[in-house]
Amino acid sequence: MTMDRKELGNEQLKEWYRQLLYPRLIEEKMLILLRQGKISKWFSGMGQEAIAVGATLAMQPGEWVLPLHRNLGVFTTRNMPLHKLFMQWQGMQEGYSSGRERSFHFGSSAHHICGMISHLGPQLAVADGVGLAHKLKREEKAVLVFSGEGGTSEGDFHEALNVAAVWDLPVIFLVENNGYALSTPVREQYRCIALADKAKGYGMEGITIDGNNLLAVYDTIKGVREYCIRNQKPYLVECTTFRMRGHEEASGTKYVPPELFELWQQQDPLLLYEQFLLQEQVMDAEEIKTINENIKQFIDKELEQATAGSTLIIDTAAEQEAVYAARKSSGLPVVADGLASVEKRFIEAIKEGLYQSMETHANLVVMGQDIAEYGGAFKVTEGFAAVFGRERIRNTPICESAIVGAALGLSLEGQKAVVEMQFADFVSMGFNQVVNNLAKIHYRWGQNADVVIRMPTGGGVGAGPFHSQSNEAWFVHTPGLKVVYPSTPADAKGLLIAAITDPNPVLFFEHKALYRSVSGQVPLEPYEVEIGKARKVVSGDDISVITYGMGVIWAEDYAAAHPEISLDILDLRTLLPLDYESINASVMKTGKVLVLHEDTLTGGVGAEIAAWIGEHCFNCLDAPVLRCASLDTPIPFNRELEKNFMAGKRLDACIQELMSY
The missing domain is CATH 3.40.50.970 (Thiamin diphosphate (ThDP)-binding fold, Pyr/PP domains)
Incomplete structure (x- = not known):
C-alpha cells in the first residue's frame, strides 16, 4: 500500500492519527463493557476505521453525514462528547436518545449526523432529500451517506441512486465492502466485479478504492465532494475493507476462512498508518505510545463521568409527549362562521x-x-x-x-x-x-x-x-x-x-x-381545522353513528331517508389522534353506538373505537357497540360486487338491530 501525504503537514498527520486511534481504543473499552454486561450489544468497526474517519474529515462540519452501525469514527471525528456517547450506548436517559434507542440508531442535528434504522437502506433516500435541500437553497454543500455491500442488494439502494442521478443531487454514496454482510459472502450477494461498476447504470461516476488507506479515503472523498458540488451530480465510492470482529459480538466469525484474517490483519488501517508515520519520521515509537496512553486515560475519565450519578426516571407522560414534535400556532384562523366563502x-x-x-x-x-x-x-x-x-x-x-x-x-x-x-x-x-x-x-x-x-x-x-x-x-x-x-x-x-x-x-x-x-x-382565505378534533354532523338521541370519510355521507343519506330515527352523527375527521372526548359525549347522549367505516371489519379503526367505548363508557350503554364495515375480502372490481362489499350495504340492518334493543 502506498500513502501519499500530498500537502498535508506533520501536525495534521499527527492529529489524524489521534482521530484514527480514538475509535479503536473506544471499541476495545466497549468490548470489555460488553463482557461485563454493562452494554447489551456491540457492532464492531475494527479494521474499517479509516473509512469513517477519512470520509468524515473530508466533509465540512455543516454537511450531513448518514452513517451505519459500525461507523464510530464518524461520531468521534465530529467531536461528539464521549461521556454522552457512553450514556447512549448504555441506554441512559442522559444519552442522545434518552434511553429510547440503541448504539448508533440516533442522530444529532448539532453535529449534522443522522443515524440509521435497522433496515439499512432507507437512509440512502434521506440523503437524497438533504441533497435536494442544498440544491434548492443554492448551497455549496454535499451530503455523505454510508451503505454496506449487503445493503446494495436492497431496493432502497436502487431507488436512492436513481433519484439522485435523475435530480442531479450532490450526494456521495459510500459503500463499505467488507466481504460479508452478516455472514453472506459477496459471491452470494452480487455478480458484478466491483460495486462501483453499478454507478454507470444510473448515469453517475463511481470508483473503487482501498478503504484501509486513510489518506486515500480522505483524498478521494475530498475530491468527490468538490465534484458533486461543482457539477451538482452524485457519486458512488466503493471502499474495500474487512471487519476483524463479527457482525456483532454474539454472531462470531466462524464463517470466515482463517487465512482471510491473516491477510487482512496485515492491512489493518491503524497499523498501516502508524508504519507510514514512522517511515515519514512524522512520529517516533515513543510518541505513538504516549498518544495511546493519553487517549486511554481520557476514555477512562469519560466513562467514569458517564456512570457517575446516572439515574433512571420513568415518566410515562414524558414518554408519550416525546412521540410528537410540538406544534406552534400558525396564526391562521380556525374555520368558523363569518368567513367569506364560496361553493367548491x-x-x-x-x-x-x-x-x-x-x-x-x-x-x-x-x-x-x-x-x-x-x-x-x-x-x-x-x-x-x-x-x-x-x-x-x-x-x-x-x-x-x-x-x-x-x-x-x-x-x-x-x-x-x-x-x-x-x-x-x-x-x-x-x-x-x-x-x-x-x-x-x-x-x-x-x-x-x-x-x-x-x-x-x-x-x-x-x-x-x-x-x-x-x-x-x-x-x-x-x-x-x-x-x-x-x-x-x-x-x-x-x-x-x-x-x-x-x-x-x-x-x-x-x-x-x-x-x-x-x-x-x-x-376563501387560508384557515385551519384542528387536527384531532371531531365534528358533530347532526345531533340526535337514538343512536350514535361514529364515522369518517364516505361513512359520513352514508350516515347523512340514511338520516335523511329515515327521519323517524334520531341519529347523532359524529365525523371523526382525525383517526390518529382520536377525539375521545367527543366520542364519549356522543355515547353518553344516546347509549347506543354504531361505528361505521368503509374499511374491512377485522382490525379496522372501528375495532379500536368499540373497545375504547367498552372500557370507558360501559355504564351508559343500552346495547352492545356494533360495527358496520365492509366485507373481509379484497375490494372487487365488478360494480355490483363492489356494492355488495361496501359497509353501506349493511347499514340499515345494523341500525335496525340497535333500534330493537
Missing part, C-alpha cells in the same frame, strides 16, 4: 388548500408521480408547476420509498414536503419509510419529520383491489404518525393546511369518490 367541490378545496400553502411556505416542496405538467392522476396540482416552478413541484420516478425518504431528508434541512401517492394503495411500496423512519424519528432523537403524504383512497369507482382499498388502519396503529380523513370540502381544505403547518408526519386520506361528487361552502 371536494377536490377544488384540496387544490386550494395546497395552493395557498405553497404561497405561505416558501420552503414547501411537493413531490409525486406525474404531478408537474400533467397535474397528477386526479389533476389536483394541475397548473402548479407554471406558478411555483419545477423545483418545488417535482415529478418523481416510480419509487415511493425513495420519495418518502427524501421528504424526511428535506426535514433535516428545515424544509417542508408534501408527497402525493398516486393511489393510497401504492404507499405499501414506501411502508418502511412511513412507519419506521417518519413515525419514530422524533421519539428517537427529537428530529421532526415535516411531511404530509396525500392518499387518494376508497372505493365506489370500480377500480378493483389495488386502486380502491381503504388502508388507513395500517397506520393508526403506529405512534408518531397523524392520520387525517376529511369528508367535506371545508374540512378538506382546513385540515390540509393544518397538516402542512404541523411539524409531524401526517397521512392525509382523500376519498376519490368524493372528489367531484360532494360540494360545500369553503372559506
